[in-house]
Amino acid sequence: MLGQVNSTIGVFFDVDDTLYDHLDPLRFALQHVLLLAEEFPYESAYHRVRYYSDLLTEQNRNVNAVDGVAILEEMRSKRYILALEEFGISLTKEQAVEVQSQYLARQFKIKPYDGAIVLLKQLQVQGVTVGLITNGPLEHQMRKIKSLCLDDVILDNHIFVSGGVGLDKPDPRLFAYVNEMTETTAEHSYYIGDTWRNDVVGAMNAGWNMLWFNPRNAQPESNHTPHYIVKNYEEISRILLK
Structure with a gap:
C-alpha cells in the first residue's frame, strides 16, 4: 500500500x-473487586467501558493535557458505573475507585x-x-x-x-x-x-x-x-x- x-x-x-x-487488565480488576464469574461477558463490558471512556473524554476536552487530575479520576470511576449498569450491576463510587486501582496495577503487566x-x-x-x-x-x-x-x-x-x-x-x-x-x-x-x-x-x-x-x-x-x-x-x- x-x-x-x-x-x-x-x-x-x-x-x-x-x-x-487492553481487556486483560479490566477482566482482572472486575474479577478481583466484584468477584464476577468466568461466564460474565467481559468483552461486551469492555466495549461499553471504552465507549464511556471516550465519551467522557470528549465531553471534558483535553482533560489529559491540563491540570485536571480530579476530573480525570471522576471520569475513570464514572465509566465503570455507567458501563456495568447496562449489565445489571450497580457499583458504588468506592467500588468503582477500587476497580480503577486494580486495573491500573495490572496495566503494566502487558x-x-x-x-x-x-x-x-x-x-x-x-x-x-x-x-x-x-x-x-x-x-x-x-x-x-x-x-x-x-x-x-x-x-x-x-x-x-x-x-x-x-x-x-x-x-x-x-x-x-x-x-x-x-x-x-x-x-x-x-x-x-x-x-x-x-x-x-x-x-x-x-x-x-x-x-x-x-x-x-x-x-x-x-x-x-x-x-x-x-x-x-x-x-x-x-x-x-x-
Whole structure:
C-alpha cells in the first residue's frame, strides 16, 4: 500500500488495545473487586467501558493535557458505573475507585500483540516514519510504553502523548501537530487504532488514512468509513507492506 516509501510517509499507532490486549487488565480488576464469574461477558463490558471512556473524554476536552487530575479520576470511576449498569450491576463510587486501582496495577503487566514489534521494525527499515499517538497523562502512558519496550523501537520525538502535547484525540489539531513535528503530511499519514470516537473519527477528520483495528467486532458509531478494517497484525502487515 505504501508504494515508494520514504520518510515523508508516516505510520502511527494508538497504544491501548491496539499494540496490546487492553481487556486483560479490566477482566482482572472486575474479577478481583466484584468477584464476577468466568461466564460474565467481559468483552461486551469492555466495549461499553471504552465507549464511556471516550465519551467522557470528549465531553471534558483535553482533560489529559491540563491540570485536571480530579476530573480525570471522576471520569475513570464514572465509566465503570455507567458501563456495568447496562449489565445489571450497580457499583458504588468506592467500588468503582477500587476497580480503577486494580486495573491500573495490572496495566503494566502487558505484552505487545503478536507481530506488532516486527511490523514496526519492518516499516522503519523501509524508511517510513513510525510513531505513537495516545491519549492519557504523560507519565502514565510512558510507563506503559516502557513496559511494552516500545521506547526501544520508536524514536522519542515520534511518541505523542496527549498529556504532553496539550491536545487529546479526537481533536484533529493533535494529528496536524504530529504532521508538523514529523515533517509528514495528512495525505501520506496512516493511523492504526481501535476506538471509533477517538481514533477513527479523529484521524479521518484530520484527513489521514485510517486502519480501524477491530478484533472484537465493535460496531461503527458514525457515518465515517475507515479505509481498512483489520483484526490482527498479519492483516495490518499485508496492507502496509505490500
